[in-house]
Amino acid sequence: MELIEICRRAKEAKYKVQDLTTKEKNKALLKVADGLIKDTKTILDANNADYEEGKLSGMHQGMLDRLKLDEKRIEAMAEGIREVCALEDPIGEVMESFKRPNGLKISKVRVPLGVIGIIYESRPNVTADAFALTFKAGNAVILKGGSDAINSNIAITNSIRNSLRSLNIEPDAVQLIENTDRQVTTKFMQMNDYVDVLIPRGSAGLIRAVVENSTIPVIETGTGNCHIYVDKDADFEKAIPIIVNAKTQRIGVCNAAESLIVHKDIKDSFLPLFEKAMKEHSVEIRADKESIENLDGAVPATEDDFYKEYLDYIISVKTVSDVDEAIDHINKYNTGHSESIITENKDAAKKFLKRVDAACVYVNASTRFTDGFEFGFGAEIGISTQKLHARGPMGLKELTSYKYQITGNGQIR
Amino acid sequence: MELIEICRRAKEAKYKVQDLTTKEKNKALLKVADGLIKDTKTILDANNADYEEGKLSGMHQGMLDRLKLDEKRIEAMAEGIREVCALEDPIGEVMESFKRPNGLKISKVRVPLGVIGIIYESRPNVTADAFALTFKAGNAVILKGGSDAINSNIAITNSIRNSLRSLNIEPDAVQLIENTDRQVTTKFMQMNDYVDVLIPRGSAGLIRAVVENSTIPVIETGTGNCHIYVDKDADFEKAIPIIVNAKTQRIGVCNAAESLIVHKDIKDSFLPLFEKAMKEHSVEIRADKESIENLDGAVPATEDDFYKEYLDYIISVKTVSDVDEAIDHINKYNTGHSESIITENKDAAKKFLKRVDAACVYVNASTRFTDGFEFGFGAEIGISTQKLHARGPMGLKELTSYKYQITGNGQIR
Structure with missing residues (x-):
């Protein structure tokens, strides 16, 4: 016809x-x-x-x-x-x-x-x-x-x-x-x-x-360059399982995490734990200059890496000085899908929820929850990344x- | 810059x-x-x-x-x-x-x-x-x-x-x-x-x-090819002022009426009243075959006329056998802006409200009310004619x- x-x-x-x-x-x-x-x-x-x-x-x-x-x-x-x-x-x-x-x-x-x-x-x-x-x-x-x-x-x-x-x-x-x-x-x-x-x-x-x-x-x-930001006041026992879940539970989906952002004050203590967890799931790490010194097996990240939705066993790492820099980084590179902050600090959480420009902004939870069934809508036709x-x-x-x-x-x- | x-x-x-x-x-x-x-x-x-x-x-x-x-x-x-x-x-x-x-x-x-x-x-x-x-x-x-x-x-x-x-x-x-x-x-x-x-x-x-x-x-x-449908059960004392208002109060705006649809059972009694009112406001009438016999000074309407947003002292006239035909005509030619039925018949009004595909659907009122101030929104950036x-x-x-x-x-x- x-x-x-x-x-x-x-x-x-x-x-x-x-x-x-x-x-x-x-x-x-x-x-x-x-x-x-x-x-x-x-x-x-x-x-x-x-x-x-x-x-x-x-x-x-x-x-x-x-x-x-x-x-x-x-x-x-x-x-x-x-x-x-x-x-x-x-x-x-x-x-x-x-x-x-x-x-x-x-x-x-x-x-x-x-x-x-x-x-x-x-x-x-x-x-x-x-x-x-x-x-x-x-x-x-x-x-x-x-x-x-x-x-x-x-x-x-x-x-x-x-x-x-x-x-x-x-x-x-x-x-x-x-x-x-x-x-x-x-x-x-x-x-x-x-x-x-x-x-x-x-x-x-x-x-x-x-x-x-x-x-x-x-x-x-459905295009998702999703970030997990681990704040200086993060509970690492929440952070590691959330990153593992968001990165590896299903790599080919739009709500999977593609990038870790880490606060410089905790990078020495946190990044080794992160690398261990990523190794267990065979995830390649592409790290910026500040974080690569804490990561044995990482390769250097290029500017291009921060724009990438890998949909693969790869994660980029970016170091920041505070929550504001984390927010600015996300607003520059993200696709407006799902972003998460791991923190016990209420002010940082509030700022992140308010200022990150994305459809779904999380505190202490995996980005994988951006889903019609998980939200209780019963079904979904897709995840909109536009604002109209x-x-x-x-x-x-x-x-x-x-x-x-x-x-x-x-x-x- | x-x-x-x-x-x-x-x-x-x-x-x-x-x-x-x-x-x-x-x-x-x-x-x-x-x-x-x-x-x-x-x-x-x-x-x-x-x-x-x-x-x-x-x-x-x-x-x-x-x-x-x-x-x-x-x-x-x-x-x-x-x-x-x-x-x-x-x-x-x-x-x-x-x-x-x-x-x-x-x-x-x-x-x-x-x-x-x-x-x-x-x-x-x-x-x-x-x-x-x-x-x-x-x-x-x-x-x-x-x-x-x-x-x-x-x-x-x-x-x-x-x-x-x-x-x-x-x-x-x-x-x-x-x-x-x-x-x-x-x-x-x-x-x-x-x-x-x-x-x-x-x-x-x-x-x-x-x-x-x-x-x-x-x-x-803001594109408005708006219709007024005068039903067989219309109150002519409402119909005439509404048409005059919708057509002539301000001709260059998107919520002005561009076309009259008339039920065949009342065309003999209604159209002479309509023509008199239009003459008083120097509005040219372009009429279909069925209505032109009731209109002394009208010129024949072409198919193209029914698609036109005149924004001028011109109105087209279309005759229909029932409210269903009026609705079908509107859904074929309109731009999804504002449409009005003049009727005292509740069933006809209900059907029209439900089935006409437009942003604003009226019973017994002028299409000129489609406006942010008139709706009480205080101001408006425009009238959307899309559905998204x-x-x-x-x-x-x-x-x-x-x-x-x-x-x-x-x-x-």
């Missing part, structure tokens, strides 16, 4: 999806979850074709792992949809209501965004995830997945559409752009008359490409907008 | 502005208001240079009027700033606060957006307005006004900066891009590392240019973002 026709259909569908009741949406989500289980064989066959293709073309093992589906992963996809079904419906909430002196009654009411475009890479489970969240928030969605997972994505989308159709719900609530040509993707990013918001999910490169080419409003997600519209973990509410409904009895200006 | 240096300074300044207390900001705003009055002569001299230049280059009379300042207009600018000073400071508000089962305390706190870029045309009063609102919401601002008003804008910005400096507040809280070359403006729209949000204020052409060229998140404002971040009149709150502040005692995942 032509891109323009997909967009037209999505715009038609959004009016139908926004009219669905919570009950209708929930019934549909359960049906879709059951449908995915029922269609397991078809989906796995399609996925296998993608996987074989990926192997033949020399796809990296990590990518192959993310691409691969099995019965358990399809069950997890269905379970994820059931969890979204259990979440509260944000649509229709009266956010504010007031009466003006001239008698006009103004209500600010939560409404869907409309048509959401999701551009993502080779993880086919995003297809089901993104549908569930956008649909529950009353939106129509257009999905553009990576070419590597095209057969899987077609099979999953077809399964969802069939389930919707069986309940007489407009199947165009979810559509997949099957043509994965770059030109089509670029054209999609300029369909302002049809698409209300674009959300890219994936690598920094993908997100940059969308930001640069899109004329549709974009929500940037939504910041940090984005749940259902962040997939909505609002409108003002104004009732009068003949008022004029 | 080079653009990059302006951007660097704004990024430095934002950390200082966000640390100011409400008292410090208010004191500064009052000083700035007094300063503008004190500098009246300098500002008027500069403005006169722009005005003479405009006349020489054959500027349209309407544009010249908007460009022209006098003592009264400078007083109004100062008064506008004092009004912003009186508004509640949105910064620091704890929007939500909750504790997770693992003991993490999470607070969602309102913070400034950071650096805001405003791109506007030849109205020099925007310079003072935009500073006051962005500053009160804790932001640094970079202004890019039209070349036609460059001398006025330099004089106003200098006055504001001098007032800030006299209170030891960072003058780079407000900067003007004095180089009005198109290339510089385009480069400005791609300063993602420094500027958090761009807000264009002006014509549809300006806004389109910003949306197409910016890689920074944009808030689209803010919709409708944007006051101080809409110039803010939020961050999550999370306090733990050693939590790891």
Whole structure:
């Protein structure tokens, strides 16, 4: 199908999806979850074709792992949809209501965004995830997945559409752009008359490409150059487990730590403990001039290192004279994601919370908690690193907008 | 000064502005208001240079009027700033606060957006307005006004900066891009590392240019193809004054009505009354096939007319069979600004409020009320017609973002 026709259909569908009741949406989500289980064989066959293709073309093992589906992963996809079904419906909430002196009654009411475009890479489970969240928030969605997972994505989308159709719900609530040509993707990013918001999910490169080419409003997600600052008043028994957790529990995620900042007054006592812990987890250390003398196995850090989101077993180290210098360093190099201070000093903590410019700022906790589930939102479509519209973990509410409904009895200006 | 240096300074300044207390900001705003009055002569001299230049280059009379300042207009600018000073400071508000089962305390706190870029045309009063609102919401601002008003804008910005400096507040809280070359403006729209949000204020052409060229998140404002739908159950004594008000009270504004939609069952009785009222205000009528037979002096409307924001003494007329067709027509042609239904029928009103896709949807009132002052927000930076971040009149709150502040005692995942 032509891109323009997909967009037209999505715009038609959004009016139908926004009219669905919570009950209708929930019934549909359960049906879709059951449908995915029922269609397991078809989906796995399609996925296998993608996987074989990926192997033949020399796809990296990590990518192959993310691409691969099995019965358990399809069950997890269905379970994820059931969890979204259990979440509260944000649509229709009266956010504010007031009466003006001239008698006009103004209500600010939560409404869907409309048509959401999701551009993502080779993880086919995003297809089901993104549908569930956008649909529950009353939106129509257009999905553009990576070419590597095209057969899987077609099979999953077809399964969802069939389930919707069986309940007489407009199947165009979810559509997949099957043509994965770059030109089509670029054209999609300029369909302002049809698409209300674009959300890219994936690598920094993908997100940059969308930001640069899109004329549709974009929500940037998921680049995290996250720091842990160990203050002079830090409790080392908190600091070490937090750094180990933030750096090594899962290295490839956006809320993993990439850099340690250490106060000069404690570097002699703290850095040897830090290095020991990093060695136990085979983490390479790239250290600045001041810290490298306390670190036996570290290599010198370049300016470039401080800008890097390694997503690997590597951490940079920067020494500072006080909390102000730590804050300035973070505000210069970070990506606005998650930052943590380890300190028992309330003033330092307060200053750090106030002045660090990031979506999530922590005191004495791991940056790994920046996550929709960990925040209690139940699910997330991504972590926003921009300041417009939504910041940090984005749940259902962040997939909505609002409108003002104004009732009068003949008022004029 | 080079653009990059302006951007660097704004990024430095934002950390200082966000640390100011409400008292410090208010004191500064009052000083700035007094300063503008004190500098009246300098500002008027500069403005006169722009005005003479405009006349020489054959500027349209309407544009010249908007460009022209006098003592009264400078007083109004100062008064506008004092009004912003009186508004509640949105910064620091704890929007939500909750504790997770693992003991993490999470607070969602309102913070400034950071650096805001405003791109506007030849109205020099925007310079003072935009500073006051962005500053009160804790932001640094970079202004890019039209070349036609460059001398006025330099004089106003200098006055504001001098007032800030006299209170030891960072003058780079407000900067003007004095180089009005198109290339510089385009480069400005791609300063993602420094500027958090761009807000264009002006014509549809300006806004389109910003949306197409910016890689920074944009808030689209102020294009209004607004409709009034007169239902079969309308009270004509409400309908006529509302249409006259919405169409003619001020023709050049975005919340003015551009199109009448009429239910076929009442067109014979209503349209003659409508035509009489329009004639009294010299409004040209462009009518569809069904309505033109009831209108003596109307010309036929083309498809193109229904897409037009005339901003002139012209109105289009479309006939429909029911409220559903009216809603579909609006959702096809509107710009998401303001739409009104005139009806005594509660079901029709309810359907219209729910299904029309626009920032502000009215029952029995003029679309002219879509305005920050009329909504009680005290002031506005513009009317957003997009769904991301803010919709409708944007006051101080809409110039803010939020961050999550999370306090733990050693939590790891």
